[in-house]
Amino acid sequence: MSSNARNNDTAHAPSYYAASANPSPERPPLRGAIEADVCIIGAGYTGLSSGLHLAEAGFKVVILEQAKVGWGASGRNGGQIVHSYSRDIDVIEANYGKEKAKPLAEMMFEGAKIIRERVAKYNIQCDLKDGGVYAALSKKKVKALEEQKELWEKWGNRNLSLIDNPSEIKKLVNTDRYQAILVDKTGGHFHPLNLTLGEAAAFEQNGGVIYEHSAVTNIERGANPVIHTEHGQVKAKFVIVACNAYIGDLEPKLAKMSMPCGTQVITTEPLGKLADQLIPSDYCVEDNNFLLDYYRLSGDKRMIFGGGVIYGARDPSHIESIVRPNMCKVFPQLKDVKVDYGWTGNFLLTLSRMPEVGKLSDNIYYSQGCSGHGITFTHLIGRLLAEAIQGQAERFSAFACLPHYPFPGGRLLRVPLTAMGAVWYDLRDRLGV
Numbered sequence: 275m276s277s278n279a280r281n282n283d284t285a286h287a288p289s290y291y292a293a294s295a296n297p298s299p300e301r302p303p304l305r306g307a308i309e310a311d312v313c314i315i316g317a318g319y320t321g322l323s324s325g326l327h328l329a330e331a332g333f334k335v336v337i338l339e340q341a342k343v344g345w346g347a348s349g350r351n352g353g354q355i356v357h358s359y360s361r362d363i364d365v366i367e368a369n370y371g372k373e374k375a376k377p378l379a380e381m382m383f384e385g386a387k388i389i390r391e392r393v394a395k396y397n398i399q400c401d402l403k404d405g406g407v408y409a410a411l412s413k414k415k416v417k418a419l420e421e422q423k424e425l426w427e428k429w430g431n432r433n434l435s436l437i438d439n440p441s442e443i444k445k446l447v448n449t450d451r452y453q454a455i456l457v458d459k460t461g462g463h464f465h466p467l468n469l470t471l472g473e474a475a476a477f478e479q480n481g482g483v484i485y486e487h488s489a490v491t492n493i494e495r496g497a498n499p500v501i502h503t504e505h506g507q508v509k510a511k512f513v514i515v516a517c518n519a520y521i522g523d524l525e526p527k528l529a530k531m532s533m534p535c536g537t538q539v540i541t542t543e544p545l546g547k548l549a550d551q552l553i554p555s556d557y558c559v560e561d562n563n564f565l566l567d568y569y570r571l572s573g574d575k576r577m578i579f580g581g582g583v584i585y586g587a588r589d590p591s592h593i594e595s596i597v598r599p600n601m602c603k604v605f606p607q608l609k610d611v612k613v614d615y616g617w618t619g620n621f622l623l624t625l626s627r628m629p630e631v632g633k634l635s636d637n638i639y640y641s642q643g644c645s646g647h648g649i650t651f652t653h654l655i656g657r658l659l660a661e662a663i664q665g666q667a668e669r670f671s672a673f674a675c676l677p678h679y680p681f682p683g684g685r686l687l688r689v690p691l692t693a694m695g696a697v698w699y700d701l702r703d704r705l706g707v
Contacts, residue, residue, distance in 0.1 A: 284341035284487055287350050290541035290578065290615040291467035296399060298343065298471045304485040304506035310336040312663060313501045313508040315490050315524075316516035318348035319649065320641050322473040323388070323656020324514055329480035331664060336508050337482065338501065340489035344470030346520050350619030351649060352539065352568045352580045354558040355389060355406060355462040357426070358382045360627040360645035364425055369626075370676060377672035379429045385650025386460060388657060389469070396479070398472030401573035405557035406461020409452040415562050416454040422562075423456055433459040446555040449604050455559075463558035463570045466649070490524060495635055512663050515640040518648075519620035525640070530680050531630055532643045534620045538593045539580040540601070541572065541615040542608065549575035552605050567600050577601065577608060593618060621646045625680070631655060631673040639663070641673075 286292035312328055314321045317339035325335045339345070359366070363382060367375035393402050410416040416438065423434050437443055438454040447455065474484060485503075493513060494500040501508045515525060519534040545552070549571050553559070558570035569579040579601040593616035602609045624630055624643035629651055631641045639662065641655045655673070662670035 284345065286342060286345060286467070287617040287619060288615065289350055289467075289539070289617040290572065290576065291349055291353075291465060293615065294465070294468075294572075294574075296468050296471055298474070301339075301343070301484050301486040303487040304338060304503050304508070306505075307507050307509070308336065309509045310334045310483075311510065312336070312512045312514065313338065313499075313510035314514040314516055315493075315501065316340075316346075316518065316520075317343040317470075317474060317484055317486070318346050318516065318518065319470065319473075319652035320518065320656055320659075321514065321516035322348075322470065322477055323653045324516065324659040325482050325656075326392070326473060326477045326480065327657050327660035328663065329477055329482040331660065333663075335477075335482045336510070337477070337484045338488045338490055338503060338508065339484060339486045340520070342486050343474045343484060344467045347518065347619050347621050347648065348470045348652070349467035350539070350617060351466050351621075352558075352560075352570070352578070353463050353466040353649075354560065354568060354570060355386045355460075355464070355650060356560070356647065357386060357431070357458070357461070357650060358647075359629065359651060360647035362422065362425060363429065364421070366628070374672070374675065377669065381654055381669065381672075382426075382429060383431060383460065384657075385652070385654035386462070388653040389464075389650070390462075392473060392476065392653075393464075393469070396472060396476040398469060398476070400465045400468035400472060402462060402464040402469075403556060404459060404462045405555060406458045406463070407447055407555070407557045407559040408456040408458070409447065409559055409561045410454045410456075411452060411561055411563065413453065418562055419454055419456040426458075431458070431460060446553075446557060447559055448552055448554060451604050452561070457557070461558065465573065493524070493634075493638065495638070497637075499635075499638060511637060513638040514659055515634070515638065515642075518642045518644070519622040521642065525634065527634070528630070528640060528642060531624065531678050533623045535623045535646070536618045536620050537580060537646070538582045538597050538616070538618050539578060540594055540597045540613050541579075542577040543612040543614050545571075545575050545577060545611070548607065549577070552577070552607065567604065569601070569604070576614070577605070577611075621648065624678070626677070628676055629655065629673060630678045631658075631670065631676075632678070633674070 311333040492502040560568035567581040627645045630643040658670040
């Protein structure tokens, strides 16, 4: 979720989140040689979650960040608490068998609990609110919501309700667009950059050290790996590579198994009383199309609306024109509302759509490729990485044992082939089949 990209632009994206971020100290780059128990590359959710768990356990932990804390997807995302993985447990079971699916199912709601634990324990001010909605635009998609409800209830989520009455839907989300919604009271939403900054502060309170503007240039393998930056190095017992979509060329083995993709977000001007008319519940919402829309209200009553995928992670120059038409389909009342912010951010797509977790050597761990479903997973895997380094690797291994596949055609063909597949699924969404 954070960055090791070879990129001179280390300022935060021009987002609503950056404009409304809580104060955060400037952290100097690494200079000279230091030692640590654990060196983590990337100060996003994966790096901060694992770092905080380890620091709380008494480890000496250093995080190296190419840009700034939360510079990548952790500080730019939709800010929605969504359970499970990019492939739900029924698909995981069908692909890998019941034995491999069961431990993943038992952990599918844990990431959200970790977020709430962190916010409460460290009093992180990030506009955290409970409640989420999954919305269906067609009868087939309603069936998918019914199956999702049954599946999640099987694994312990008893806070779900399916609503298909139009007047009842409008009491929660005031739009004519949906045939049914699945309400999950254990879902929620928050200011993602402020959560990241709060977790970074908590990490430092526990003795952790973060160096910003410290891109890693090389990881020297060995019994005590040495992690090199332009002006310094860290000698450590363990390394965690937590770069995700911004890994660049640091580890080609990891880069070839995944593809950065861009998603776009816009934020309107403050809506005042209109905001409460649009989403009376103040829940976050996402539809269950393949190329989905997701949206919510900010703490100061703006509409934050995201969607669209740019395969290969190019930054489009026309973000508002990509996202605004979809927003106005859901809420025609917003057709003349001013958009104050628009930005893009990268997530990392894998061929299986499952996270890629494992070890590059006995003491170098990695996690990447949440495939657009990373907020809760990154917090979970941070705990599991910390457990593994402490010698309790069973839960980490439940993810590490899943197969990883390179994209067909390598870097040259992965973008056009994936985009062709997305066009097909988008057509199915539009036809409601």
